[in-house]
Amino acid sequence: MKFTNKKAILFDLDGTLINSAPDLALAVNHMLKTLDRDTFSEGIIDGWVGNGAQTLVNRALSGQSEIDAELDTSFAAKALEIFLTFYAENLCVATVTYPNVPSTLKALKEKGYRLAIVTNKPFAFVEPILEGLGLGGLFELILGGDSLAQKKPNPAPLLHVCETLNVDVKACVMVGDSKNDILAANACAMQSVGVTYGYNYGEDISMYAPDVIVDNFAMLLESL
Incomplete structure (x- = not known):
């Protein structure tokens, strides 16, 4: 299928542009070790990524995708702080772009498309990662999971991009690896x-x- 009359392309980040799983797993397991909890393989932690940092932490504390209904919120908040502090200092240790991402993004920008990022990752981490991977300056707008009151799969972040860039929804395309992006x-x-x-x-x-x-x-x- 060939898209027509598109002006802006919205991209998810983790799992779409970058493979951040190794560093996320490192931070999750650091948090678990600090709290004297069992750690998990990167493959298992991969399955918990995509709904923001607190959900990732809650899943890790629960040891499964289904968050434990009995999970103490103050304990989870402390765990999140441990996770975020460590991750902030280890954003690009093993994180890499997926094959052909830098060249394709540059080619799309050269074609005149306006590029934006809509991720559920906390906003503060996004730009340092982009800079570290040589993707700085490519995106006109970046929305993190904490930029608005709602995050994907709620459509609000996508609509916010359209409004901010003054581009009709029908002139945009969302690119992502997760059901949250498509929903x-x-x-x-x-x-x-x-x-x-x-x-x-x-x-x-x-x-x-x-x-x-x-x-x-x-x-x-x-x-495109």
């Missing part, structure tokens, strides 16, 4: 691209009916 796009009638790599809770991204599915980030250029 947010579907909720505001924005067309979307699902990538088959990344972190989607072990589910096939096609279950959520993105308009286009790509196995490699460079394939975006065939649709």
